[in-house]
């Protein structure tokens with residue numbers, strides 16, 4: 017009897033996690049697509065250094081638009097560019113877990129507040145290094161210095177862990 021109850025509980029926890037994982041993935045899709053669209057359009061129209069201003073303008077708007085009354089979404093990193101993306105307390109251990117293991121797996125996390133969160137790790141591709149890499153063009157350097165005087169998000173290599181996409185369910 018005890019075993020059945022335990023199994024039942026485990027199954028229900030497992031099902032819940034799978035549901036949050038599904039919901040999280042769905043919630044992040046328009047955020048990823050929206051950011052990528054703005055980034056590519058920005059580079060096409062204004063060049064790489066000009067697209068920094070586009071990202072500064074559009075990234076927060078896209079992020080805001082994707083959130084709903086039942087969840088909020090965002091990005092975070094230990095080495096953030098926009099101070100608004102500074103990790104919230106619950107994100108610090110999550111970021112550390114990816115920094116130490118370089119895992120590519122998403123996670124469903126139960127927060128101390130009783131809320132649930134979903135996170136996915138972000139790894140850098142070649143394109144990203146134009147604005148986050150170790151060697152930046154002069155125009156990118158000067159644009160970053162102007163728009164993000166306390167920028168921490170430089171010096172990366174391809175395939176480095178950069179940060180997380182997160183969803184917090186209400």
Ligand code: HEC
Pocket residue numbers: 055064065067068069071072073075076091092093095096097098099101138139140141143144145146147148169178179180
């Ligand atoms: C044109 C320059 C540019 C390129 C290319 C670029 N980024 Fe960024 N990135 C930025 C800017 C500017 C911000 C800050 C946006 C803001 O103000 O919210 C940023 C912010 C971020 C953040 C949020 C955390 C933080 O530091 O504030 C992540 C994560 C990120 N970028 C990952 C990537 C990835 C992955 C790629 C490649 C697919 C990429 N970036 C390509 C300019 C760029």
